[in-house]
Amino acid sequence: MRDDDIVNIDDIARELRRPAQVDRSFDERVMRHVLRLPRHARARLWSRLTAPRTITISPLGWGLAAASLMLFAALGVLHAKDDFHRAARPIAKALFPTSPKASPAQRVQFVLVAPDAKKVAVVGDFNGWDASHAAYQAQKRGGGVWSVTAPVPVGHHRYSFVVDDSLWVADPTAPRVVDTDYGLPNSAIVVEDNK
């Protein structure tokens, strides 16, 4: 409590340290949300990704991987020719602008090499970080390459890949930004209005 004339900060702090109690239904509300989200399975995935193993790739596999890399390199060169500065941008960049006058979004290709993955999705501030969003599910292209081309609004965005509904992977080819919520890196992308 207080003295007659002095307000003591430690007394105030002691009063404020009394525990607060939330509504009785709070736990259930949180768990309802949580149980609707994809389940984690990182341990299994991580052990698969990190376990030492011998990789054997058939000549066909090598061919597909090489063709994929050449395709992405060629697309990158074509795009960089239009704008030199974009040559330094990540592989996830505006490639095929749709009619910018009609829509403020651009088609952006996201690419991740994840040979052991069974599912890869793109999440970001442009899709509410929703790993189940249909438009952002990557397809396996061969050689362990996953890609998806999806609309992203013009502007600065943060994004990440979600592998097998559990493992968050920053784009290894893109600049990283610190996530203000979690203090961990996301990838950054700038989508320009190609008027």
Added chain:
Amino acid sequence: MEASSDAAIVARVLRGNAEAYRELVERYRDQYARYALHMLGNREDAEEALQDAFTRAYRSLARCEDPERFGAWLFRILVNRCRTAGTRRGRRARTFVTDDAALLGASEEHPEDQAAWREEIDRALQQLRSEQREAFLLKYVEELGYDEMSRMTGVGVSALKMRVMRACERLRDLLSEVHSA
């Protein structure tokens, strides 16, 4: 039976046992509800921010680098959710009393009553600028060190010390006014 460590529970959740997350919710909800309530000034916004923090933490659990310190990681998320909620609320409307006369009037009714004193403290706390309130709560109520506060908020130690000092001055002024009325 000995309670599981945070790291053990996190490991169970990451292996696919989502229901195990309930133990973490039960472990941290009351402690962190206190911070959210003091920061946001009303139960509804506080529970919303806390629920949001728990949900975001679950979604990003694979990115928790030190599961043994899950609580500290969750708290960092909550601090940021409270900042966001406070900004949103600030744009919408101030829900707490900002009128000094109302503050004084509230104290006159039951000047010696513990509940009334507590109410005066809550009102005074909500009179602080949000960054001062945040710094004061982290330092004096959550009892964090300045280095940890700096890591958590991204604000320099000197600036944090200044915010805490200003918060203390303002609280003393506000509560002295109430007391002497």
